[in-house]
Amino acid sequence: MRVVLADDHQIFRHALKALLERETDLEVVGEARNGEELLTAVIREAADMVCIDVAMPGMNGVEATRRLLMLKPDLKIIGLSAFSDRQVVLDMLNAGAKAYVTKTEAGDELLRAIRMVALGRTYLCPEVASTVKDALCDQSQVNNAGPRITARERQILQLIAEGHTSCRIAERLHLAVSTVEVHRRNIMRKLDLHSVAALTKFAIRTGLTSAAR
Amino acid sequence: MRVVLADDHQIFRHALKALLERETDLEVVGEARNGEELLTAVIREAADMVCIDVAMPGMNGVEATRRLLMLKPDLKIIGLSAFSDRQVVLDMLNAGAKAYVTKTEAGDELLRAIRMVALGRTYLCPEVASTVKDALCDQSQVNNAGPRITARERQILQLIAEGHTSCRIAERLHLAVSTVEVHRRNIMRKLDLHSVAALTKFAIRTGLTSAAR
DNA sequence: CAGCGCCTACCGCTTTCAAGGTAAGCGCTG
DNA sequence: CAGCGCTTACCTTGAAAGCGGTAGGCGCTG
Numbered sequence: 001m002r003v004v005l006a007d008d009h010q011i012f013r014h015a016l017k018a019l020l021e022r023e024t025d026l027e028v029v030g031e032a033r034n035g036e037e038l039l040t041a042v043i044r045e046a047a048d049m050v051c052i053d054v055a056m057p058g059m060n061g062v063e064a065t066r067r068l069l070m071l072k073p074d075l076k077i078i079g080l081s082a083f084s085d086r087q088v089v090l091d092m093l094n095a096g097a098k099a100y101v102t103k104t105e106a107g108d109e110l111l112r113a114i115r116m117v118a119l120g121r122t123y124l125c126p127e128v129a130s131t132v133k134d135a136l137c138d139q140s141q142v143n144n145a146g147p148r149i150t151a152r153e154r155q156i157l158q159l160i161a162e163g164h165t166s167c168r169i170a171e172r173l174h175l176a177v178s179t180v181e182v183h184r185r186n187i188m189r190k191l192d193l194h195s196v197a198a199l200t201k202f203a204i205r206t207g208l209t210s211a212a213r
Numbered sequence: 214m215r216v217v218l219a220d221d222h223q224i225f226r227h228a229l230k231a232l233l234e235r236e237t238d239l240e241v242v243g244e245a246r247n248g249e250e251l252l253t254a255v256i257r258e259a260a261d262m263v264c265i266d267v268a269m270p271g272m273n274g275v276e277a278t279r280r281l282l283m284l285k286p287d288l289k290i291i292g293l294s295a296f297s298d299r300q301v302v303l304d305m306l307n308a309g310a311k312a313y314v315t316k317t318e319a320g321d322e323l324l325r326a327i328r329m330v331a332l333g334r335t336y337l338c339p340e341v342a343s344t345v346k347d348a349l350c351d352q353s354q355v356n357n358a359g360p361r362i363t364a365r366e367r368q369i370l371q372l373i374a375e376g377h378t379s380c381r382i383a384e385r386l387h388l389a390v391s392t393v394e395v396h397r398r399n400i401m402r403k404l405d406l407h408s409v410a411a412l413t414k415f416a417i418r419t420g421l422t423s424a425a426r
Numbered sequence: 427c428a429g430c431g432c433c434t435a436c437c438g439c440t441t442t443c444a445a446g447g448t449a450a451g452c453g454c455t456g
Numbered sequence: 457c458a459g460c461g462c463t464t465a466c467c468t469t470g471a472a473a474g475c476g477g478t479a480g481g482c483g484c485t486g
Contacts, residue, residue: 108227197375200410201413204424
């Protein structure tokens with residue numbers, strides 16, 4: 001198995017490489033700190049499998065998954081994240097990821113996911129599985145995990161999470177303030193989040209912005 | 214060297230353990246996901262060294278460092294974090310940490326820090342060193358890294374970052390709304406942050422709150 | 427074509443926030 | 457004791473946010 005790791009923390013990539021290469025049949029052949037680097041690394045190294053941190057700066061883990069599978073449909077993709085938002089997990093799975101593991105799990109859990117995916121199966125770590133199970137009961141949510149946010153709303157959410165006021169966002173996007181306020185309202189309603197703090201955390205979880213200054 | 218690792222991501226701890234144990238003279242003898250577990254692990258395992266993620270839930274990395282050195286003054290402590298806020302780095306160093314490495318650095322950088330600290334020296338990774346250098350030029354900032362936030366202000370910052378309004382914070386803490394507003398203003402002035410989004414990110418960086426829901 | 431979702435925009439209303447000043451009580455310390 | 461920092465509290469003012477409804481234009485799709 002030729003594996004590529006994608007995460008914005010180099011020390012995590014190096015450590016994970018050390019962990020995976022204790023297995024004789026796994027070889028970490030590339031690393032990437034964002035979606036763009038990931039695309040080139042996967043092609044250059046002819047990788048069989050990738051582990052993607054969903055919350056990377058720049059290109060999203062979900063977007064990266066879609067593009068990777070367009071380039072290389074047989075690529076095995078494992079989502080790896082500190083968080084397990086139902087929406088994000090379902091988006092990753094719908095985009096074509098074969099497994100999803102949270103960073104609060106043991107290292108063995110990731111190895112288990114790799115083994116299962118290598119055999120052509122799907123794997124969700126326990127915490128994620130219970131999250132997804134609820135969605136599976138509602139058939140309506142399998143391919144439509146609640147209200148999805150539009151590209152425009154994502155753009156505005158990003159600017160909110162960067163600390164801009166509706167007024168400044170309107171200036172930057174050449175919109176009326178009222179329009180920005182409507183988007184803000186729709187975002188809050190769709191996500192069921194009702195404070196700037198909660199929106200900011202959501203944006204961090206989904207990689208729209210970083211907690212860094 | 215008997216090392217204990219403290220980080221809230223188990224998979225990171227396991228991976229880091231794999232990385233460190235490729236070195237024959239290092240042994241990871243314990244793990245902790247928060248400050249409380251860390252204190253007991255260090256004593257139980259008679260550790261020589263710890264790597265602490267500054268942004269842990271519950272007990273802060275800075276607070277954990279202070280308490281560890283009270284229990285075991287010869288313990289070698291290395292700060293490890295995704296971020297490098299000047300304030301946080303200086304607090305860690307003043308609390309007695311011997312090194313500070315950011316997670317965006319290579320794994321070798323952490324090994325270098327461990328080697329240096331083992332020899333009784335101090336180590337800062339390049340990014341952090343340049344941050345601290347500025348403070349060292351201002352002699353006034355060596356032991357007084359700008360305006361520090363009080364315990365009360367930290368408490369209120371935490372509640373702000375959890376999405377509460379000044380009104381609800383006042384209710385919860387049995388204060389007048391006006392008082393909470395003054396604290397909020399003082400926090401914003403001291404940190405030079407002027408939006409709830411920026412405050413929320415700061416709270417995440419310093420472990421006051423988590424990006425999780 | 428008709429319907430739907432999205433983006434755009436405006437009106438009105440209430441609450442909250444941001445920033446400024448002022449000041450009293452309390453505890454610690456030089 | 458006097459000063460200092462922290463906490464508490466109130467005042468004002470303008471800006472921003474939060475929530476409601478309404479509605480036109482646009483593109484896609486059944």
